[in-house]
Every structure is written in structure tokens, then in C-alpha cells.
Amino acid sequence: MSAWEGLDEFVAVAEAGHFSLAAERLGVSSSHVSRQIARLEERLQTRLFYRSTRSVVLTEAGQTFLQHCQRLQDAREEALRAVSDLSSEPKGLLRMTCAVTYGERFIIPLVNSFMALHPQLRLEIELSNRTLDLVQEGFDLAIRLGRLNDSQLIATKLAPRIMYLCAAPRYLERFGAPHALSELARHNCLIGNSDVWTFQEDGREIPIKVTGNWRCNSGQAVLDAALRGFGLCQLPDYYVAPHLTRGELVSLLENRQPPNTGVWALYPQRRHLSPKVRQLVDYLKSNLVTYLQS
Secondary structure, eight states, X not given: OOTTTTHHHHHHHHHHSSHHHHHHHHTSOHXXXXXXXXXXXXXXXSOOEEEOSSOEXXXXXXXXXXXXXXXXXXXXXHHHHHHHHTTOOOOEEEEEEEOHHHIIIIIHHHHHHHHHHXXXXXXXXXXXXXOXXXXXXXXXXXXXXXXXXXXXXXXXXXXXXXXXXXXXXXXXXXXXXXOSGGGGGGSOBEEOSOSEEEEEETTEEEEEEOOOSEEOSOHHHHHHHHHTTSOBEEEEHHHHHHHHHTTSSEEEOGGGOOOOOOEEEEEOOOSSOOHHHHHXXXXXXXXXXXXXXX
């Protein structure tokens, strides 16, 4: 006798509230359902239903057993879908969102390469620096940067993200380099989205409010101002890495760099990811670091 025998019939009767309706749902006879329930109760040595001529009602034991059986059914279906999806072609509409500049420079080229491999996929991308509500606005996937806030979303880290404090040599020749966090107050800081910069000291994150005569909510604009020698900037690696390599910028206070944050793929909590989302996330995770370094 299979350990699963009678479980589907039991759940069908519990949910339908009637043997004949359960039999109709399962495509079997009412007598078959009755026999399976009787055998199940005998195997468990307990009554699962109170029966009457018009309906059946779960006993206390039946209510407890139903919760476990429903979870088992869900897990079984999940396992079957997971194996089936290994060979499934991504198709249908996939809606995703990402920050504007990062999306244009890094995400969209990779997504386009993924699209070329899967022509049955349709794609809608909204580039926005606002934090959009994935569930309310119907997005399958978001690419987010930095440190994540507490969320009901599932997060997969795609790549590291390192923040650098740096300045152009011409600025440092005129004003010198800061050697401690306390010295930032006497420097002109080029402010982007926030005038609070994050560092670390003795394993703790240290937020510092900075000031300066220049501000713009564009990382590319901050970078241009820094390269012209206007002041200090704090920007992620994908903006400054080539300029640090060429000596156009100098990294400062490297022992105070904030802990690596990251580039994240976020998606709503679902017990089973669709092939289109799962395979795109895997593709980005496999290729993003290489693309960032190219």
C-alpha cells in the first residue's frame, strides 16, 4: 500500500464537503472515494470525518491532518514543476525595473543578449530611480543597488558593489588628502543622491554628513565633477574603477571603505519561480561581474 494512498481523496472530500463532489473533482466513483477514506481511517486508527446524509465535517484529527496533507500536495506539485521547468523555454511577458544609469550601462545589454537566446520571451523594462512596488505594479523582477531594506521580497545577490572615496590628483595637490574621517569636514564634497556618506570603523558602519558647493542626483555627473578636480566623491566601483586604474582618480581612506553592499535581483515571494525569471536571474548572476570588468 502506497503511503500516498487515500490522501488526495481525503483532501478532495475535506475541501468539497461531500463525497460525490469530491469524486466528481477527481474523476472517479463515489464508492472509490468512500473505500479510500475508510482504508485511510483504518490505517491511521482514527476518524477523520463526521458523516451525515447531507454532508461530511472534519473531526479535530481531520483538521490537523488536512493541513499536513495540503502542504504535502503543494510540495509534490512544486517538485514536479521544478523538474519540468529545467527544460522549459522562457516565454511570455516579463516585466522588470532597474535604476536608470545602471540599467542602461549594464543590465539592458545583458538582458538583450538573453532575449536573443530566447525569442519567445517578451520584455518590458521600466528604468526608474524610484523604488517601485513590485507586487502593486505587477513587476516580476527588480534590479536594486546598495544595501537592501527589510522587505517581503526574495533577494539574490548578482555582484558585489564597492564604494570608493576618491578625488582627482589636481584637487589633492591643492587641498591635500584626508587621513581621518574627521578631516572630511574641511573638504569640498561632491554630493549625489545623499549628503550622508557611509564608512566603517572598528567593524561598525559610520554615517557622516558631508557638505560642499556642488550637488546633483546623477552619479555620472558627480564623476565628471570629481575628474575636473572640484572635490571629493563617494561612488561605486562601476563608476570609478577605470579612472582609478588610469590614475585620473585616487582612492582615499581605503581602510574606512564601507562593507560591500551589492547588486541584487529581487522578486516577490513565490514558492516556485517561473522559468523566465529564474533563468534570467541565473544569466545575470553568471555574466554581470565579467561584464562590469570589461
